Amino acid sequence: MPVDVIAIEGISYSYGGIEVLSDVSFSMQRGDYIGLVGPNGSGKSTLIRLILGLVSPARGSIRIFGLPNTGFRDRGRIGYVPQKINFFNPHFPSTVAEVVGLGLVNDSRRKTAGGSTGQAVEHALDLVGISHLRKTLIGDLSGGQQQRVFIARALVSNPELLILDEPTTALDPETRDNFFNLLHQLNHANRVSIILVTHDIGSIGAFASKLLYLDKKVVFYGSFDEFCLSAHMTSVFGPSSQHIICHKHG
Amino acid sequence: MHIGFLEFLGYGFIQRALIAGSFIGLICSILGVVLVLRRLSLIGDGLSHVTFGGVALGLFLNVYPLYVSLPVVVCSSLGILRLADRARMYGDAAIGIVSSVGIAVGVMLASIGGGFNIDLFSYLFGNILSISGTEVAASIVLSVLVLATVAFYFNEILSITFDEEFARASGIDADRINAILVILTGITVVLTMKVVGIMLTSALLILPAATAFQFARGFRNAMAISAVTSVISVLCGITASVVLNLPTGASIVLLNACFFLAAFLYKRFSGRRSLPAA
Numbered sequence: 001m002p003v004d005v006i007a008i009e010g011i012s013y014s015y016g017g018i019e020v021l022s023d024v025s026f027s028m029q030r031g032d033y034i035g036l037v038g039p040n041g042s043g044k045s046t047l048i049r050l051i052l053g054l055v056s057p058a059r060g061s062i063r064i065f066g067l068p069n070t071g072f073r074d075r076g077r078i079g080y081v082p083q084k085i086n087f088f089n090p091h092f093p094s095t096v097a098e099v100v101g102l103g104l105v106n107d108s109r110r111k112t113a114g115g116s117t118g119q120a121v122e123h124a125l126d127l128v129g130i131s132h133l134r135k136t137l138i139g140d141l142s143g144g145q146q147q148r149v150f151i152a153r154a155l156v157s158n159p160e161l162l163i164l165d166e167p168t169t170a171l172d173p174e175t176r177d178n179f180f181n182l183l184h185q186l187n188h189a190n191r192v193s194i195i196l197v198t199h200d201i202g203s204i205g206a207f208a209s210k211l212l213y214l215d216k217k218v219v220f221y222g223s224f225d226e227f228c229l230s231a232h233m234t235s236v237f238g239p240s241s242q243h244i245i246c247h248k249h250g
Numbered sequence: 251m252h253i254g255f256l257e258f259l260g261y262g263f264i265q266r267a268l269i270a271g272s273f274i275g276l277i278c279s280i281l282g283v284v285l286v287l288r289r290l291s292l293i294g295d296g297l298s299h300v301t302f303g304g305v306a307l308g309l310f311l312n313v314y315p316l317y318v319s320l321p322v323v324v325c326s327s328l329g330i331l332r333l334a335d336r337a338r339m340y341g342d343a344a345i346g347i348v349s350s351v352g353i354a355v356g357v358m359l360a361s362i363g364g365g366f367n368i369d370l371f372s373y374l375f376g377n378i379l380s381i382s383g384t385e386v387a388a389s390i391v392l393s394v395l396v397l398a399t400v401a402f403y404f405n406e407i408l409s410i411t412f413d414e415e416f417a418r419a420s421g422i423d424a425d426r427i428n429a430i431l432v433i434l435t436g437i438t439v440v441l442t443m444k445v446v447g448i449m450l451t452s453a454l455l456i457l458p459a460a461t462a463f464q465f466a467r468g469f470r471n472a473m474a475i476s477a478v479t480s481v482i483s484v485l486c487g488i489t490a491s492v493v494l495n496l497p498t499g500a501s502i503v504l505l506n507a508c509f510f511l512a513a514f515l516y517k518r519f520s521g522r523r524s525l526p527a528a
């Protein structure tokens with residue numbers, strides 16, 4: 001029986017006495033592409049931080065590739081694109097290649113296999129179409145280009161699980177479409193498991209295999225088609241939006 | 251005073267000052283790049299104030315000040331981290347608390363001890379020309395220790411400096427790296443006290459890095475430019491101070507400031523820019 005990529009059971013988490021996640025459970029199998037949606041403050045980013053081991057749940061358990069996430073050391077198997085790209089220092093004197101290489105710092109698989117860092121960085125830059133920017137300073141790029149650098153940093157370790165927290169907010173429509181096509185290709189061709197936090201529900205319908213609707217607890221978890229047919233769709237987005245979103249998907 | 255360059259280099263006190271000053275300038279410039287980018291520039295200032303308390307304690311106890319101030323400053327640097335973490339405050343407030351306590355302890359001990367105010371004054375403004383052979387050896391050993399540690403953890407340091415949350419998500423033990431960085435900073439600040447004095451320590455951490463950021467194209471490149479700037483400033487500052495009979499610490503800091511100003515003006519008026527993003 002294959003091991004779940006992620007298995008979460010009954011986790012809760014509070015900030016300053018206010019519960020932001022309550023009794024959340026779900027599992028993810030290899031090759032799943034989950035769109036994680038929910039209103040602002042619904043706990044999406046907190047859930048991501050819990051999965052990554054940045055914070056610990058008050059209750060419940062999280063297992064990554066069959067291991068408790070607190071003891072999970074093989075971090076190169078996970079690629080992560082954080083939400084707050086604007087929080088980095090724009091005057092940081094690092095080149096694009098240097099930043100992308102940071103995705104390999106703790107990759108124990110590469111250290112064991114002795115793979116070339118330079119080749120991995122080049123490959124990741126090629127994937128997101130910014131090889132020509134490898135020597136440019138990160139602060140000299142546009143917001144969209146910087147976002148592609150952070151996506152390359154997540155891909156450089158050739159991860160089996162990609163976690164992306166609203167990665168398309170700074171991208172123009174063409175780059176965003178190319179990005180979704182890249183994710184689709186990674187998911188289909190390489191069976192990379194993906195969790196995508198987004199407000200763009202239409203893109204989830206077009207690409208993701210599952211939808212997880214979170215509002216401090218799991219409101220819905222299943223396929224997009226099931227979501228369209230469920231009462232949750234109309235209660236969350238309204239009857240007119242249901243027609244637009246689900247029709248676009250169809 | 252007119253002496254030849256070789257004759258100048260022949261003096262033992264000059265040799266000791268140039269050697270120790272170069273090593274200490276080197277570690278200041280390397281750590282300075284990290285501290286400035288992490289917006290922790292003032293930790294050097296805060297720890298230098300703690301050094302003042304440590305030196306006063308050493309003089310009060312009649313123990314060589316370096317032996318007392320080194321453990322005091324290293325413990326204080328870890329205290330700043332712990333205070334920021336546990337007392338729910340930003341790092342600058344924790345630095346302010348620890349540094350003001352350091353100054354207060356120093357002033358109190360100087361007042362009680364009475365007779366060592368003149369010695370304390372020499373530590374406030376530094377006197378690299380009076381550095382002893384033992385101090386030179388200690389400076390070299392501790393500088394090599396700092397450089398080797400930075401080299402060993404280079405990728406981890408770069409990662410948490412650029413994006414600490416991503417570094418933690420990558421499995422890097424950011425708390426351990428932060429603790430290592432503040433300990434190294436504490437050691438560096440104590441050594442720097444002899445070169446430029448407690449009052450000017452933070453300048454030797456900040457100015458070479460600030461100069462490097464005007465031109466650097468990469469994190470390693472920034473460290474290299476910062477190192478070259480700092481070592482040249484120390485060597486030329488010591489030489490100028492002896493030849494022109496000027497205070498050594500102030501000469502080194504003002505030379506560093508001149509380098510920064512020149513780099514800033516050159517970048518501003520030459521139109522030198524980074525490669526355009528395509």
